Amino acid sequence: MSRYCEKSAALMYSYLDQEMTVIRRIRIRMHLHRCPPCADGFHFETRLKDRIRTGCHDEPPAELYDRLRTFLQQHGASGESR
Numbered sequence: 001m002s003r004y005c006e007k008s009a010a011l012m013y014s015y016l017d018q019e020m021t022v023i024r025r026i027r028i029r030m031h032l033h034r035c036p037p038c039a040d041g042f043h044f045e046t047r048l049k050d051r052i053r054t055g056c057h058d059e060p061p062a063e064l065y066d067r068l069r070t071f072l073q074q075h076g077a078s079g080e081s082r
């Protein structure tokens, strides 16, 4: 787990919201390729967001943030990065 994990997890929000520059998106993608835990969380969020965007409201957006919060706790808050 690298220090970039925290960063990329936090950046998922903006990535999913398409508010990100091309370079930043590429850097995140590169990290996801090397870091399965991040990739897992990210792909889940992408799919969920996709479903929300296409108009299917089976799963409320609240779950997205719930999952992401859990992911951030497991992945970024361990304090091992320093």
Ligand SMILES: [Zn+2]
Binding pocket: 001, 002, 004, 005, 006, 008, 031, 035, 037, 038
């Ligand atoms: Zn990572």
